[in-house]
Amino acid sequence: MVLSYMSPVGPAIDLVGRGSEVIRMEAEALATLADCLDGSFEAACQLVYRAKGRTVVSGMGKSGQIGRKFAATLAATGTPATYIHPAEAAHGDLGMLVPGDVAVVISNSGNTAELRAILTYSRKLGIPVIGIASNSTSYLLDQADVRLCLPSVREACPANIAPTTSTTMQLAFCDAIAMAVMDLRGFTRDGMKVLHPGGSIGLRLAEVREIMHPPERLPLVTEATPMSEVLTIMTSMGFGIAGVVDGDGVLIGVITDGDLRRHFHGLANAAAAEVMTAHPKTIDAGHIAEDALHFFNEMKITCAFVLDEAAQSDHRKPVGIVHLHDFLRLGLG
Numbered sequence: 001m002v003l004s005y006m007s008p009v010g011p012a013i014d015l016v017g018r019g020s021e022v023i024r025m026e027a028e029a030l031a032t033l034a035d036c037l038d039g040s041f042e043a044a045c046q047l048v049y050r051a052k053g054r055t056v057v058s059g060m061g062k063s064g065q066i067g068r069k070f071a072a073t074l075a076a077t078g079t080p081a082t083y084i085h086p087a088e089a090a091h092g093d094l095g096m097l098v099p100g101d102v103a104v105v106i107s108n109s110g111n112t113a114e115l116r117a118i119l120t121y122s123r124k125l126g127i128p129v130i131g132i133a134s135n136s137t138s139y140l141l142d143q144a145d146v147r148l149c150l151p152s153v154r155e156a157c158p159a160n161i162a163p164t165t166s167t168t169m170q171l172a173f174c175d176a177i178a179m180a181v182m183d184l185r186g187f188t189r190d191g192m193k194v195l196h197p198g199g200s201i202g203l204r205l206a207e208v209r210e211i212m213h214p215p216e217r218l219p220l221v222t223e224a225t226p227m228s229e230v231l232t233i234m235t236s237m238g239f240g241i242a243g244v245v246d247g248d249g250v251l252i253g254v255i256t257d258g259d260l261r262r263h264f265h266g267l268a269n270a271a272a273a274e275v276m277t278a279h280p281k282t283i284d285a286g287h288i289a290e291d292a293l294h295f296f297n298e299m300k301i302t303c304a305f306v307l308d309e310a311a312q313s314d315h316r317k318p319v320g321i322v323h324l325h326d327f328l329r330l331g332l333g
Helices: 015-034 039-050 062-076 113-125 139-143 165-185 189-195 199-204 227-237 257-262 264-269 289-299 324-329
Strands: 055-059 081-084 102-106 129-133 146-149 220-222 241-245 251-256 282-284 303-307 318-323
Touching: 015 165, 039 102, 039 129, 039 146, 039 165, 055 062, 055 113, 062 081, 062 102, 062 165, 102 113, 113 129, 113 139, 129 139, 129 165, 220 227, 227 241, 227 264, 241 318, 251 257, 251 303, 257 264, 289 324, 318 324
Parallel strands: 055 081, 055 102, 102 129, 129 146, 220 241, 282 303
Antiparallel strands: 241 251, 303 318
């Protein structure tokens, strides 16, 4: 049986208009939230930053899902963190909390009953609690050492019940803490690369030396090489480019399809030095893939020779070559 997605379902409403309304409501809530940050936000960031142990995040329901993401973001940006489900905490997982930790408890109402066990146990161990809620008189904020009260705004749900605007604010607020703490740590791309060896982030942070074709694949010629040989090398290597090196192996120019077109009528009797473009655009082996791809797009080139500026020997000698297709093959671009 084939289902038709064109069949009318539900009442006739302006779905695009409704979607835009929801997004605008949540955007307005975020703008309000940005204007509400104060010293409590700074205190929370400092508490997470200075913790000798981990940042232990907890929350129930949708707030718990935000908490899981918060803990994952902290861990991915240099702050040891984990998530504890409040219901599981009351059945033994409280043992995951130890002195030196910092607890971050998230709840829209601030009165979620399942959170009481974590709050009580944290108090017993002397673990500081950062409370995030939208109710300033709630039990959570009453028990918290750092009280982060989010603006009370209407949910995008017509009945003002389904967590929508409130969870968007929680997510943005937690991201703000994570990014501020990351800045405090001076967490760099190198640190990010260590923690993200796989996936698209790992590829974007890979160095050009990990992507480039090795020296044995380099289409290199000398200044005196006849253009008939240059054309053979350009074709056989498959990069559509040839590098011209001097007697010391230093890259002094490149020959591209554009150079061939500009010197078309004199190619038969020309040498590489007469056709090449001097001072070619190159890229360093230590650049990360994301920056290299941006360089390719900005320079409007499809291929470049790779130099290693950190090399002990002459850094002007090409050590590899990288093509735009190499980035696309890895899912970048």
